[in-house]
Amino acid sequence: MRTLVDIAKQLGPEMSGLLDAFTQAVVTLLDEIPNVQGTSSSFNIYGEEQKQLDLLANDLLLNALENSGCVSTIATEELDKPKKIAERGFSVVIDPLDGSSNIESNNLMGTIMGIYQDALNFPVKPSDQICALYTVYGPSTTLVFATRSTAYELVLVRKGEYKGKFVEKKANLIIPEKPSVYGVGGSKKSWLPAVSKFVEELEQKGLKLRYGGSLVGDFNQVLHNGGVFAYPATLDRPEGKLRHLYEAGPIAFIAHAAKGYASDGKSSILEKPITRHDQCTPLYVGTTAVVKRLEELMRS
Ligand code: AHM
Numbered sequence: 001m002r003t004l005v006d007i008a009k010q011l012g013p014e015m016s017g018l019l020d021a022f023t024q025a026v027v028t029l030l031d032e033i034p035n036v037q038g039t040s041s042s043f044n045i046y047g048e049e050q051k052q053l054d055l056l057a058n059d060l061l062l063n064a065l066e067n068s069g070c071v072s073t074i075a076t077e078e079l080d081k082p083k084k085i086a087e088r089g090f091s092v093v094i095d096p097l098d099g100s101s102n103i104e105s106n107n108l109m110g111t112i113m114g115i116y117q118d119a120l121n122f123p124v125k126p127s128d129q130i131c132a133l134y135t136v137y138g139p140s141t142t143l144v145f146a147t148r149s150t151a152y153e154l155v156l157v158r159k160g161e162y163k164g165k166f167v168e169k170k171a172n173l174i175i176p177e178k179p180s181v182y183g184v185g186g187s188k189k190s191w192l193p194a195v196s197k198f199v200e201e202l203e204q205k206g207l208k209l210r211y212g213g214s215l216v217g218d219f220n221q222v223l224h225n226g227g228v229f230a231y232p233a234t235l236d237r238p239e240g241k242l243r244h245l246y247e248a249g250p251i252a253f254i255a256h257a258a259k260g261y262a263s264d265g266k267s268s269i270l271e272k273p274i275t276r277h278d279q280c281t282p283l284y285v286g287t288t289a290v291v292k293r294l295e296e297l298m299r300s
């Protein structure tokens with residue numbers, strides 16, 4: 001049975017060390033999720049009130065990755081700016097608790113992480129990442145890990161010899177070409193006409209609506225069933241809601257490894273420069289032909 005740490009060895013021993021530290025932080029976070037509820041009195045740079053769990057997830061991951069000894073910079077959605085730790089080492093970009101508006105209702109959440117080889121000197125592109133992953137805190141805890149060429153799915157083992165480790169469930173994940181589900185964020189009245197037309201077409205083709213309010217959960221459905229997830233440009237937010245560095249970039253990298261495609265509505269997210277840590281971008285991601293059709297509608 002291969003663990004996440006085993007799979008990461010193809011990227012060198014330091015990557016294995018980093019992902020071991022990440023796993024330990026996730027296991028601690030899972031133990032705390034039932035106990036830590038409520039908001040804090042602080043706000044992040046996007047003006048969102050931080051939940052106690054947002055802050056805890058951020059602290060656990062920061063501590064674990066700092067202590068791993070192989071990270072030079074950590075940038076997270078909850079920090080005001082990237083934190084330099086050492087002269088040499090990987091740069092990691094993290095959304096510590098994606099979907100934290102789902103805490104009260106006990107719906108899906110997860111953690112997103114992208115890893116760059118060296119220092120984070122803007123502009124960077126998501127295609128510069130050497131690997132990326134996300135977890136889904138659901139009925140079981142799963143993790144999707146991608147190198148440039150391959151996406152793997154793993155599951156966290158809770159008892160026995162492999163307790164506390166992510167073990168391989170499936171290698172070479174491919175987003176199905178036949179689409180079955182779609183989810184689109186933002187309120188319908190704020191969608192651009194091309195997005196409304198796109199959704200009409202998807203419904204006419206018989207795709208089923210699946211929207212759960214967390215990027216990790218919603219993208220995970222698309223990865224398994226084929227289709228599209230979008231958090232579009234809207235009339236009031238032309239750059240969309242999702243963060244390019246922490247959310248769209250790593251998810252786009254994973255989608256491409258699974259032979260899918262991610263776009264900002266015009267072109268590939270993977271090659272779209274990230275010029276600031278707090279940059280947002282529209283995101284349309286999933287089965288390649290479906291996302292390409294959206295680009296076509298946006299052009300016309
Ligand atoms: P978060 O990282 O603060 O949870 O915000 C990002 C989340 C995404 O997971 C999800 O796709 C989106 O926000 C949902 O937004 P909305 O609540 O507007 O549907």
Ligand code: MG
Nearest residue numbers: 095098099247
């Ligand atoms: Mg998020």
